[in-house]
Amino acid sequence: MPLWSPSANTPTAKVARATGGAVRVLSHQDTPALHKLLDADPVANVTVTAAVRQRGSAGPGKSRAGALILGVDGAQAGELQAACWLGSNVIPVGGDAADGELFGLAAGALRRRVSSIYGRAEPVLALFDATRWNNHREVRPNQPLMVITGAPAVEPLPGVRPSRMEENAEVERACAAMFTEELGFSPYQQGGAQYRDRIRGLIRSGHSLISVDEPSGQIIFKAEFGAVIDEVAQIQGVWVNPRWRGRGLAAPGMAAVVEYGLQLAPTVSLYVNSWNIPAVRTYERVGFRYDGAYATVLF
Secondary structure, three states: OOOOOHHHHOHHHHHHHHHOOOOEEOOHHHHHHHHHHHHOOOOOOHHHHHHHHHHOOOOOOOOOOOOEEEEEEOOOOOOEEEEEEEOOEEEEEEOOHHHHHHHHHHHHHHOOOOOEEEEEHHHHHHHHHHHOOOOOOEEEEEEEEEEEOOOOOOOOOOOOEEOOHHHHHHHHHHHHHHHHHHHOOOHHHHOHHHHHHHHHHHHHHOOEEEEEEOOOOEEEEEEEEEEEOOOEEEEEEEEEOHHHOOOOOHHHHHHHHHHHHOOOOOEEEEEOOOOOHHHHHHHHHHOOEEEEEEEEEEO
16 A cells, blocks of 8 residues: 555554554454453453443544554454553553553554553553653553452541532532642643533542531542442542641541442452552551552653
């Protein structure tokens, strides 16, 4: 196929050319194989599983900039060895460093703007290296992935509850404060409308939890479930208001979040920066155990 041909510039052609045909863009026909691959590691794959189940297909998104799912075929016909969600975030599914490298070559050829790469550490770091992208803000190479499947080992904080739509402004302020503290820049830099829609969606779905100081009306603790499937509910955005830190709220607050999460799924998970020793120790106290490591590259 001549490189000046229009068909040579499709995502399918770019991916095949960059990887010597080892990676391809998945289609709707690959949906059963993708579900099987995702189901092999539900804790690590919860975000992609939720997205694929919602749209019902392994095929490309409807819009021109919609997410693609890339795949490496397995040894058996109709089997996938590894996959990779490629949208505003890049998330490898299954596979090892060699698969991650192939997905990095494919992502580099497609030249999409992304906000992060995250997932199991080994393929994530190999993927990032292969892209040769040098516009990243930070690499977080070791983020313990932790799970809990039973009652928390700490007494839950009373009053932790789902936030309400009329509390949207206060919840958004707390979420933005946590985001800025954690990442070092405002979430509104990457699209204010999209960020506000995300917060409203979490509240609407019952996946935003808060504890409120009644006299002041201020949120003193909050957390969200960023991805929920039948098997796993993944916690994100854990935050204690700076005015209430040092009062022992984090572990009881997390215990309350775990209790709520176990009503959504039999396993509750999260991942945390390895350097955040107080948070790691808090999660251990609550009863979380280790399930390998994530890595995240931020752009």
